[in-house]
Amino acid sequence: MLGVPLPDAQTQQEAPRKAMWLIIIYLIFMIIGDIADYFIGTVVEDVWPSASLPIFLGLYFLFLYIAWVFAVRVTEPKKVQ
Numbered sequence: 001m002l003g004v005p006l007p008d009a010q011t012q013q014e015a016p017r018k019a020m021w022l023i024i025i026y027l028i029f030m031i032i033g034d035i036a037d038y039f040i041g042t043v044v045e046d047v048w049p050s051a052s053l054p055i056f057l058g059l060y061f062l063f064l065y066i067a068w069v070f071a072v073r074v075t076e077p078k079k080v081q
Contacts, residue, residue, distance in 0.1 A: 044056075
């Protein structure tokens, strides 16, 4: 492919390390989100028991998405100015 630079050896060696760091940060954010989801679900169950499961599941999937977005933003390479 013309005009597309090939990655050098150092970039190829750093890629797995960066991917692992992304997964670790994602898991940390997911654990935080799961704890928050549990406590929110517990409060909702005390107030409105029949709504606790749908709210818990909705928040769970929302926290999956939010944790991924935060993990990608935290681990993205810093831009040189």
